[in-house]
Amino acid sequence: MEYEAIKLGNVKGVGDVYRVGAPLDKQIQAFEKVGIKAPYLPSLEQVARIRLSGLSNDSSRTSIAPIAIKGEPTILSKDSPLMNPLMARYAVSQHKNGKYPSFQGTDIYEQAREIAIEDSSLSPEKRRAIILSYNENFILTPQTEEVIFLLGEATQEYFNRFTNRQISFYNVKQSEKNQTLVNYLWFNYPCNDYSVDARGRSLDNDNGSFGVVFFDGKKFEDNLSFLF
Numbered sequence: 121m122e123y124e125a126i127k128l129g130n131v132k133g134v135g136d137v138y139r140v141g142a143p144l145d146k147q148i149q150a151f152e153k154v155g156i157k158a159p160y161l162p163s164l165e166q167v168a169r170i171r172l173s174g175l176s177n178d179s180s181r182t183s184i185a186p187i188a189i190k191g192e193p194t195i196l197s198k199d200s201p202l203m204n205p206l207m208a209r210y211a212v213s214q215h216k217n218g219k220y221p222s223f224q225g226t227d228i229y230e231q232a233r234e235i236a237i238e239d240s241s242l243s244p245e246k247r248r249a250i251i252l253s254y255n256e257n258f259i260l261t262p263q264t265e266e267v268i269f270l271l272g273e274a275t276q277e278y279f280n281r282f283t284n285r286q287i288s289f290y291n292v293k294q295s296e297k298n299q300t301l302v303n304y305l306w307f308n309y310p311c312n313d314y315s316v317d318a319r320g321r322s323l324d325n326d327n328g329s330f331g332v333v334f335f336d337g338k339k340f341e342d343n344l345s346f347l348f
Contacts, residue, residue, distance in 0.1 A: 123142040134332055147160070214321075
């Protein structure tokens, strides 16, 4: 089956916004046809800006990767190992079998931890990775470093518009020893459930994502400009 990315419109300061519902590997193919490049899926800040513009309130997969090993806190990385055609196919096959994409050993986790430590002195929105404060589910408020890392400069406006309270974060759990788990973040529809979900196993189905071609002819911020 061939999937097509449908243009929804333009968001000032973001770019031309597309959307397609498909397995992740097919989404990537559809977005590439309209000029969307890696990392293909959007940051949460981009999703927030699309919602704030009034163009769409839909839920979306995002390019943020939760990375986990047993007994250690989850790390969120803006550089997802899954955001390329080959790894997307692997992730789809794992989810289809009810599993998470996982890798032998802890090297990926340790590299992500090094980046998070290197960036820890920066303001949260400028970091490439962040180590979560909790190993279980927890609540994001406008003051938490994690939510500013995810929503960036859109944080306060997003909370003011969609929720004055909190956003639930559903963490992923790593159950096997000497394995690194890598997944994706799902940013739920704000009028349905104020949540960000790291534990989903649905990259094999037709759940949707936004896609953004250009940001005024430039990248959004470093490597964050391409997809919703």
